[in-house]
Amino acid sequence: MATVKINGMTCGHCVSAVTKALTEITGISNVSVNLEKGEATYNEDSPVAIEKIKGVISGIGFEVG
Numbered sequence: 001m002a003t004v005k006i007n008g009m010t011c012g013h014c015v016s017a018v019t020k021a022l023t024e025i026t027g028i029s030n031v032s033v034n035l036e037k038g039e040a041t042y043n044e045d046s047p048v049a050i051e052k053i054k055g056v057i058s059g060i061g062f063e064v065g
């Protein structure tokens with residue numbers, strides 16, 4: 001289980017967008033996003049570079065902190 005800080009989420013739509021984007025990354029499953037904590041947790045079924053995650057998250061308008 002890995003955890004990343006996600007900055008910029010303000011509502012349920014943000015949570016849905018982040019959850020969907022992370023789930024679509026190959027190797028990531030079981031995504032859970034916590035709005036209050038500003039965190040996403042997920043399982044890494046195969047190694048995923050943090051740069052990949054940062055790129056996907058910034059691509060939808062948020063920032064990995």
Ligand SMILES: [Cu+2]
Pocket residue numbers: 009010011012013014015
């Ligand atoms: Cu939102």
